[in-house]
Amino acid sequence: MKDVEEKIMPGVTHWQHPRFHAYFPSGNSYPSLLADMLSDAIGCIGFSWAASPSCTELETIVLDWLGKAIGLPEKFLMYPSTKATVPNDIDINFEDYKTPASQTQSLGGGVIQSSASECIFVCMLSARAQAISKLKKIHPFVDEGVLLSKLMAYCSKEAHSCVEKAAMMAFVRLKILEPDDKNSLRGATLRQVMQQDETMGYIPFFVSTTLGTTSCCSFDNLAEIGPVAKEFDVWLHVDGAYAGSSFICPEFRPFMNGIEYADSFNVNVNKWMLTAFDSSCLWVADRYKLTSALVVDPLYLQHGHEGAIDYRHWGIPLSRRFRSLKLWFVIRTYGLSGLQKYIRRHCELAKLFEAKVRRDPRFEISNDVRLGLVCFRLKGDGNIVTTDQNNRKLLEDINASGRLHMVPASVNDKYVIRFCVTAQNANENDIDIAWKIIQEFASTIVAESIK
Ligand code: PLP
Numbered sequence: 001m002k003d004v005e006e007k008i009m010p011g012v013t014h015w016q017h018p019r020f021h022a023y024f025p026s027g028n029s030y031p032s033l034l035a036d037m038l039s040d041a042i043g044c045i046g047f048s049w050a051a052s053p054s055c056t057e058l059e060t061i062v063l064d065w066l067g068k069a070i071g072l073p074e075k076f077l078m079y080p081s082t083k084a085t086v087p088n089d090i091d092i093n094f095e096d097y098k099t100p101a102s103q104t105q106s107l108g109g110g111v112i113q114s115s116a117s118e119c120i121f122v123c124m125l126s127a128r129a130q131a132i133s134k135l136k137k138i139h140p141f142v143d144e145g146v147l148l149s150k151l152m153a154y155c156s157k158e159a160h161s162c163v164e165k166a167a168m169m170a171f172v173r174l175k176i177l178e179p180d181d182k183n184s185l186r187g188a189t190l191r192q193v194m195q196q197d198e199t200m201g202y203i204p205f206f207v208s209t210t211l212g213t214t215s216c217c218s219f220d221n222l223a224e225i226g227p228v229a230k231e232f233d234v235w236l237h238v239d240g241a242y243a244g245s246s247f248i249c250p251e252f253r254p255f256m257n258g259i260e261y262a263d264s265f266n267v268n269v270n271k272w273m274l275t276a277f278d279s280s281c282l283w284v285a286d287r288y289k290l291t292s293a294l295v296v297d298p299l300y301l302q303h304g305h306e307g308a309i310d311y312r313h314w315g316i317p318l319s320r321r322f323r324s325l326k327l328w329f330v331i332r333t334y335g336l337s338g339l340q341k342y343i344r345r346h347c348e349l350a351k352l353f354e355a356k357v358r359r360d361p362r363f364e365i366s367n368d369v370r371l372g373l374v375c376f377r378l379k380g381d382g383n384i385v386t387t388d389q390n391n392r393k394l395l396e397d398i399n400a401s402g403r404l405h406m407v408p409a410s411v412n413d414k415y416v417i418r419f420c421v422t423a424q425n426a427n428e429n430d431i432d433i434a435w436k437i438i439q440e441f442a443s444t445i446v447a448e449s450i451k
Pocket of ligand 1: 024114115116117118160162210212213214239240241242268280
């Protein structure tokens, strides 16, 4: 441990520190930590049901609980008819889940992946496989490579860069669309572009939308986009990597209006649900469509348990850790009400920070503060170049001081500073301290720019 302190810790960026306000939260908690240790101690590799039945079944059950807690439509659950809800106590009835998954009426279900990037990539691959197989029926003699070159995916300019990366890896075209002035992708924009593309001979097959964008926590208009996606018969993915956790609070669910149109949805509980990396939850409305692009079945991986869930078919890696343990520990320890309290607290603190920024005439707020992220900037004199430079200098000076850590973003083509409430036990005092540090550095910058 002496070596850890001396050689490792000086080079660690302290994501759990109360002065850390960069990116989004890196979820963590004592129960999550213990569960990960237990998972490592058990050391199973749950690629198939037979390879570790508990590892597989707990994942299915916990994802069903969480899906219900978030308010996802029933089509995303594997056991929609069970009475079980997310417990506020530890009274869990596993009997509710005794029916083999293959005998439930539902086609849906959830899985834990390593990252949102992976969730989006596998959904894109599955959508691609669906599209190609449909086209093959219409054009049986056309080479698959030719069909592939016609496929077009869509996302907003505000979507995370992992969508672009997924398209690169899947070798498909991606059109990046302009959102409206609130950074929300609108249905009419999507329809117009898809119509034009069809006229040009392209084939729309996949749309990735975002609820809670990385730059400014804006929300694509799913209620408008959903019907367009259905009209063009494309796979609709919804990325709720950060904001998805907030939907356990009913008051935030209006942000996901239109979710019923989605084919898949992901949320990183390792961001905002007290659960450590890696645990990115993905739900699909039709698990057979998902696995259609991902199944290979050598003899050495087969087992005699027909119809059991084999999560190796739901993602890229074969081997997988017992990740659902930590989500189970977290849900059992905090209960739904404890998790709601944690999310609401972060949102209240973001509002508190926003109010402080608004009271200082030197600053402006650059986003609609709906959850735990506030984007702000020094107003300056209206000269965009000078103002961007001042804000860049402000952030660089603050970060260089080591007293507070934030990162920038570009919102409506302006350089803004992102302040995210991230610490597990963040409180008013942390917000006060952060704001005082920002004001102190701002005073120096403003004084220098007047000189
Ligand atoms: N989507 C959104 C909205 C994000 O904010 C992020 C990361 O912050 C990602 C996707 C990528 O997440 P991951 O690191 O799990 O791939």
